[in-house]
Amino acid sequence: MALFKVFGANWLAALVVLLFAVGTVVSMPNSLPKLEKVPHGYAKNWLYSRGGKPRNETKPVNAESCVAPVVQTITAPKENIFAGLSDVEAASVVAFLFDQKTLNLTTSDEAGSWDNTITLVELLQPNKTAALSYLDGNGTPPVRYAHVMLNCRSTEEPYYQDLTVGPLPISNGTTTIAALEYPYTRKTEGKVRNLDADADEALYADWLYVIAAEIQDITLDWFGGVAVGEDNDTLSVWGIDPLWQDDGIIRWDQFWNTPTGDFDSGTLLPTGLYFGSNVTGRDASQWELLGWYYNGIYYKTTEDFKAAYASPDFVKHNPNVDGDWAWTDHLGSSPEQDVIAPPVSVAPSGSRYAVDVPQKYVKWMDFEFYISFNRDLAMQLHDIKYKGERVLYELGLQEALAHYAGQDPTQSGTAYLDSFYGFGPYSFELVAGYDCPSHATYLDTQFYTGETTHTHKNSICLFEKEAQHAMSRHSTGSYVTVNKNIYFTVRNICTIGNYDYMFSYEFYMDGSMKVEVRASGYIQSAFFANNDDYGYQIHDSLSGSMHDHVLNFKADFDVLGTSNTLTKTALVPTTETYPWSMGKSRNTMKLNKTRVVSEDESKLFWDHNSQTQYQIVNLDKPNKYGESRGWRISPSEGTAHLTVENSSNLQNAANWAKYDFAVTRRKDTEPRAAHAYNSQDVANPPVDFDDFFDGESLEQEDLVVWFNLGMHHVPHTGDLPNTVMTNAHSSVQFSPLNYLMGDAGRESVNMVRVQYGEGEPSDVVTFGGQEPQCLVDMATLQPDLTTYIGDVVIRKFPFDPNNPYFETGSI
Amino acid sequence: MALFKVFGANWLAALVVLLFAVGTVVSMPNSLPKLEKVPHGYAKNWLYSRGGKPRNETKPVNAESCVAPVVQTITAPKENIFAGLSDVEAASVVAFLFDQKTLNLTTSDEAGSWDNTITLVELLQPNKTAALSYLDGNGTPPVRYAHVMLNCRSTEEPYYQDLTVGPLPISNGTTTIAALEYPYTRKTEGKVRNLDADADEALYADWLYVIAAEIQDITLDWFGGVAVGEDNDTLSVWGIDPLWQDDGIIRWDQFWNTPTGDFDSGTLLPTGLYFGSNVTGRDASQWELLGWYYNGIYYKTTEDFKAAYASPDFVKHNPNVDGDWAWTDHLGSSPEQDVIAPPVSVAPSGSRYAVDVPQKYVKWMDFEFYISFNRDLAMQLHDIKYKGERVLYELGLQEALAHYAGQDPTQSGTAYLDSFYGFGPYSFELVAGYDCPSHATYLDTQFYTGETTHTHKNSICLFEKEAQHAMSRHSTGSYVTVNKNIYFTVRNICTIGNYDYMFSYEFYMDGSMKVEVRASGYIQSAFFANNDDYGYQIHDSLSGSMHDHVLNFKADFDVLGTSNTLTKTALVPTTETYPWSMGKSRNTMKLNKTRVVSEDESKLFWDHNSQTQYQIVNLDKPNKYGESRGWRISPSEGTAHLTVENSSNLQNAANWAKYDFAVTRRKDTEPRAAHAYNSQDVANPPVDFDDFFDGESLEQEDLVVWFNLGMHHVPHTGDLPNTVMTNAHSSVQFSPLNYLMGDAGRESVNMVRVQYGEGEPSDVVTFGGQEPQCLVDMATLQPDLTTYIGDVVIRKFPFDPNNPYFETGSI
Secondary structure: OOOHHHHOHHHHHHHHHHHHHHHHHOOOOOOOOOHHHOOOOOOOOOOOOHHHOOOOOOOOOOOOEOOOOOOEEOOOOOOOOOOOOOHHHHHHHHHHHHHOHHHOEOOOOOOOOOOEEEEEEEEOOOOHHHHHHHHHOOOOOOOEEEEEEEEEOOOOOOEEEEEEEEEEOOOOOOOEEEEOOOOOOOOOOOEEEOOOOOOOOHHHHHHHHHHHHHOHHHHHHHHOOOOOOOOOOOEEEEEOOOOEEEOEEEEEEEEEEOOOOOOOHHHHOEEEEEEEEEOOOOOHHHOEEEEEEEOOEEEOOHHHHHHHHHOOOOOOOOOOOOOHHHOOOOOOOOOHHHHOOOOEEEOOOOOOEEEEOOOOEEEEOOEEEEEEEEOOOEEEEEEEEEOOEEEEEEEEEEEEEEEEOOOOHHHHOOEEEHHHOOOHHHOOOOOEOOOEOOOOEEEEEEEEEOOEEEEEEEEEEEEEEEOOOOOEEEEOOOEEEEEOOEEEEEEEEEEEOOEEEEEEEEEOOOOOEEEEEEEEEOOOOEEOOOOHHHEEEEEOOEEEEOEEEEEEEEEEEOOOOOOEEEEEEEEEEEEEEOOOOOOOEEEEEEEEEEEOOEHHHOEEOOOHHHOEEEEEEEEEEEOOOOOEEEEEEEEOOOOOOOOOOOOOOOOOOOHHHHOOEEEEEOOOOOOOOOOOOHHHOOOOOOOOHHHHOOOOEOOOEOEEEEEEEEEEEOOOHHHOOOEOOOOOEEEEEEEEEOOOOOOHHHHOOOEEEEEOOOOOOOEEEOOOOOOOOOEEEHHHHOOOHHHOOOEEEEEEOOEOOOOOEEOOOOO | OOOHHHHOHHHHHHHHHHHHHHHHHOOOOOOOOOHHHOOOOOOOOOOOOHHHOOOOOOOOOOOOEOOOOOOEEOOOOOOOOOOOOOHHHHHHHHHHHHHOHHHOEOOOOOOOOOOEEEEEEEEOOOOHHHHHHHHHOOOOOOOEEEEEEEEEOOOOOOEEEEEEEEEEOOOOOOOEEEEOOOOOOOOOOOEEEOOOOOOOOHHHHHHHHHHHHHOHHHHHHHHOOOOOOOOOOOEEEEEOOOOEEEOEEEEEEEEEEOOOOOOOHHHHOEEEEEEEEEOOOOOHHHOEEEEEEEOOEEEOOHHHHHHHHHOOOOOOOOOOOOOHHHOOOOOOOOOHHHHOOOOEEEOOOOOOEEEEOOOOEEEEOOEEEEEEEEOOOEEEEEEEEEOOEEEEEEEEEEEEEEEEOOOOHHHHOOEEEHHHOOOHHHOOOOOEOOOEOOOOEEEEEEEEEOOEEEEEEEEEEEEEEEOOOOOEEEEOOOEEEEEOOEEEEEEEEEEEOOEEEEEEEEEOOOOOEEEEEEEEEOOOOEEOOOOHHHEEEEEOOEEEEOEEEEEEEEEEEOOOOOOEEEEEEEEEEEEEEOOOOOOOEEEEEEEEEEEOOEHHHOEEOOOHHHOEEEEEEEEEEEOOOOOEEEEEEEEOOOOOOOOOOOOOOOOOOOHHHHOOEEEEEOOOOOOOOOOOOHHHOOOOOOOOHHHHOOOOEOOOEOEEEEEEEEEEEOOOHHHOOOEOOOOOEEEEEEEEEOOOOOOHHHHOOOEEEEEOOOOOOOEEEOOOOOOOOOEEEHHHHOOOHHHOOOEEEEEEOOEOOOOOEOOOOOO
């Protein structure tokens, strides 16, 4: 729209006024930063560095060198009650458990398939009521309990069981062990069956390798290898997850070639030969071979398959074979300009955020929050405040689903629920300068497994970056204003087997926040034969197997308190007549403002054409104009829910994946949308998300938004060797809606106004932002990646804190 | 998914093999860049700098200082046949036109409302057939014609007319003037009525100010000012666009306060007092006042309104008044950490792209293209090639719509079609270091108006930046690989009155491209009274007036030639039985691969849940696996089509806005989805987009994808003073689909592999990427914004190339 066309003569007059005014405007000082406002703890201490030692220590002020990108220290206002158990606490719980002879526990190192072991020892997250009493009042920190999971395999019907141990610290008079049942919708004393009890021993030794050996002459002839459990096997056998839970427990396995290079390319090497098994029960002698499948043909018995193979008309395709097509190292000739060093982000004046490292408390500008980390889901954020007010009590991943489909029994049977494996164990060390800018700050994370606490060094990064676009700007014929857009990111990356999920929580100066996932790593592919309806052929015998990624997140909003309402603002086409329209109607649009009043209508989908906007508001706390203050929730880079309807694979194990988002009344009894072992009993899982919905009112209640990120992935040649993050992305944004009285971004000094005209030098109005005059030594930005070390592990039983060791990989 | 759980013993064996292998891998050289491969023109000449002089000239190699971010020079392989007329060409056409006495032309400076003037002199873009003959073969450049538009106002029925003048150069024997009709769907010799002929003179002098004067006692009393056309007016009067074209030509105008500060805040200052006029014809004495409107009440006559105002029960709201709430300068206290200088992108080794500045030809890595610029739409890209093959013949903006709605007659009547004003005149100089990184390269742009050629200095920027995420990565227990994601952006920003549109065309190493629009600037607001159904109240008397932005783009794809097909790959839920499923069916999903066969089915919407993927492929050029090579088209950051159905405002003037995207057979007669003056005759506009669809086959034809970006904007307090770009964004991505045999990103040397384990120093494998060891002087990165100059203008008639002057603002 162009105002100036109608301003007419006034416009020129205004221009003249403006030009005269410039003389006074430019006298505004380009002031120095107000350093007297710098808070306690702001001194440039070297606090944390990659690999444990600073590359560029802060020396007495040197006028020529920019400061090192050290993190500022700060003291958390409260103890991080979400962070997790201390090493001593975890060790004491483990010792306490081993003292309970009735549990009949064996240490992980010594345990076989028929021994009971401890699977998990973690902090049981406090209930919100207790937490708020501490965070917001003068209450004491919530009483601490350990969440323990046992793997009880010394029985014909093995099961996992969730328990609590507490209160902590352990005291033989008061500490008790109890079944943990209240956080789960299924009330079975925290027990869930274990379909995996024999996966390490009997399954391979007594079944899969035995069957594979029966046709080893064929695999040797055809694929050039065998899968019999020897070190020099060049084939592997693995299959579906979850196991099929129908009439008995069914698995279908495929022969895969193993990588011949140094790379993790195994999921690109299917052979297309499958066999099915009924593995119900723990006695392998009772297990049943269900038949073989190859190239569209099902063979009921091994003999049938062998006979067919021996026949002259058996169609043999080549298996997929490893090679540089599947390797991630640089390949091909680079564009000529690519060898020049590319642009890079630098932080010439050091970091602009503060961290209490022991408490995992972070403060950036007007945002502050705590970080926790757990085995199932890795990083979670807590008590996110903006301008001193809590916005989110909790924000974090709940579960990730990768649902495949295909004409073959392994792809068709696959629907990974990744928290079964756990995100914590695979939240690997980040690569400085590659996964995060060279000036990022890193935090370590800990998780429990097998009586040990593992530490992933540098597995969370914190950094600021200038966005590729301004926060806001405006040009006119006489002046231009631009506000920079410097934002803050908290990131971790979890690689669950073949796939790398990058989780980024972004915070912006206008108050908006973004939850983003990007995916990379190796696809899990299918054998190409007959798979056209489920993928593209992407290599010699390979199909890019179609699959849906859906990742659920919990956002426990507290907008100016815990009494909140989900409102909808729909843009709707309408035909209207107005008082001034002289009786004529016109086709136009209007807003339809409504509320989601109960859990009967709170399973939701993003509207067609994004025509409905959703926001969490506090109806009792309107702004001065009577508008409810709140936060809008909107997809930013695309989202997805599950394409499959009533998935036979998942049954009730991932009902959260059916919607784009859903809203429930927050309850201590519904802390998480899923259980890590939902895959073990998909018909009746420990947590059935749909059971959260019981028609309760959602008006001015404590609300949780369970939203999904995701991607429909139909891999093509460009996914080889790894999926690119330019395509595999999804994000949801929270942005203030009538929350403040204007754009908070204007509070930043990082803006400029330029008055110009008539070809004269312009007047540049600044607002006190620093203009660093120092030198950045590019050599110091090169990360020292030789310090990349992977896990540090401390044994817990017996507890020896002085004897850590290193181990990363298969947990 | 976790492979390692089933690899069992093999996994450990593989780990051992890998650890041994490391010893050989790390011997790969961290080589110097292959400078011998640098192409001609690659020398670091200082070619182009902000303000015309280098801040940091390239000196003889200095081991300590990083190189200045100069642009590399290159010679375009072909003349840029899209770029535009030269100054001499344009001047010669203007002189030629003035020689044609039958046109009865007056120069713009001397013309009144009843004189004929020249509105436009530009290059007529060549037809594609002629262009390809030159670009791809040995043909000569296409014969050049000027596209001229006259504004013929010396008549009771004023009109614009599109003409061609050519061939060029002007030759009195062969150059002719002809009506330009073929690019428009309406065949009226290029003529379209002009509803704007009296806007500068009679409308204000004889009508709006006269009416406003009749109630000046009221406005002075109530609003403290008058709108009578005097320099000291503190009110302005302006209204709807397009004019209402129903029974006669109707306008509704509103009184607005004018800014009292130095800022462009006028669109935030409505008073809520409106009057309607029937302004049919050119005789103001025949125009008719349709009545007044205030606070929900319609008054048929001025007398009625005056009487009501005088009555004691007249409800008077305060008008909106300017103040710092509406000003964009820094306001409030900044967060403590904000005063520290923030992170910034640097280019330590200079630019990695090459430009032929005179030809506006750009080459970055494996992408290359030409840039053109015109008055209606500003920047357009042409002949975009990737790895030597054309992907897009043309890519650029077609039109931008901002459709408002409201209970009042000005908001209800407003549906700006911005090319009426033109994007070219308002593609202002960019602010170095704020709109684009300090190491960006800038290009000037030219456009024609009023016998002059205007040059916007530095109004296109080109830059590389490291994305906030890697291109791809993968972690394992023994190694991690990460590829950097360095991408290239071409950007301009057009401020059409109150709104700033930032156009970014991004190019990535994996071959993907992104077209992105972000919006900022001042909203056009509404008076708050009775407007709840159309917005939120956002200030004392202000409503954030709801509106839809829809921006149409043309993407003329040529995938391995001009024979292309639009294919659809839908993920669909299904229930299937398989040969191996033993008679049991399962709920799963599959792909439904189809084609869009004709223009009868090519007006399209993005699918619910993004379940349908669209791609332009060449069915005749499959890859070695039989898959069609092509480019997938997908919304990346959300898009929007128009909410209003059958808009009474627009009638047939913007039918492109009804869909998310549409595909047509490319024709020389359908070069653009709109005409800049569609707003002048909305029922029967010069270009009716729906007329492009005549059922023709789209299978293996030359296809154009007309796609929309857009946002549904319901402004809230956070839009004050300016809309933030964190929320106002939309983008569409083109990504290669089965186009190459793998991810092209792997051709880059900017990647790393780190082999690690057992707490030992890691082995770092690099591939020849430079690691600069120089010093970046932050002082040199501070842009010298005093050189921001705005327009340079050269007079065209009479032509005096040696006498440029400066003028920016109202065109």
